[in-house]
Amino acid sequence: MIHVLGSCRFRKRYDFLFENNLPAEKEELKKQLKKTNDPDVIEELKKHISWIDKQLKFETAKSTDAAVLSEHKKKEREAAKHGKRPFYLKKSEIRKQRLVEKYNKLKASGKLESFIEKKRRKNASKDHKYMPYRRPNTNTEQQK
Template sequence: MLNLSSLSFEELLQLRNRVGTKAYQQMTCGKKAPYHTKVKTKQRQSKQGPLEFSAKNPVPFLRQVVSAKKKVHRDPRFDDLSGEYSPEVFEKTYSFLNSIKEREKEMVQKQLKKSRNAEQQENLQQLLKRMTQQEVAQKDWQRRREKELALKKQQREQAQQGRKPFYLKKSEKRKLELAEKYAELKRSGKLESFLSKKRKRNAIKDKRRLPFRKDI
């Protein structure tokens, strides 16, 4: 074996550079240089399962960490990916819901006729009343929507003809809606009942506004 004790530090570096690190360690230590064994990993049992490492091999200092994809929750009401809201497109796309609601209403009416339980009858009556109110509200909304579209169409036609289009204020629209509502109630024969209820509500409001006086 080469006597390295007589060599200087600079000569040792030159020797290591000339013969290589592995041969230099064999010359100095008389044994093979240690080498890092590759950590064996078992195959996953499933794609979602964790990796299995052998306990016989040391854990590497730097491990490869696989970052999991974070789920991003989005609200379609406020997301641009859902597009812009259009009442006409929405009504046309979900028009099939009207027939489903009609069938559900008929089923509730049949159950109400067959039921003999007082509590069940009360629940069914409340459900039927709620469904009827929703149906009336939907029809009112459609009627108002049709009038707004007709008004916009009229405004566009006037603009195309070179005339200045007219725009109704909210108060004027409200007056027209009330007039149409009264006309509809008069046609259906429910105007007197509606006015009677309104007078009672106004009387209760006026009574609440009166100052309270104690008997002397």
């Protein structure tokens, strides 16, 4: 298994793992999953597939953050050359820009409506969980 380090050099050196090897390994594991009938092996294969999914998802988010940060740094260097003081991005700002990029990507692929609808349903179910409800009246005195 691969241990993901927080280093930029690591990402550059082992990019082939995330681009080629992990997706190919995932496909191979899916084929094995279809062939096997042993419940222990099935569980192990599913765990490994979910681990690969997590790694790939984490790397895409991390690369998006790195791209946002590098773009900002480039702009700041240009501004510093013109005598402006540098402005450093907070994590919250990076998160906001990641969300904007995700929104634009979904909009371009045409999946924005379904994504927003899914988010709306999820939030509605969360709100519904905390709504007070009326208990049935069990007192016989009030019924008389």
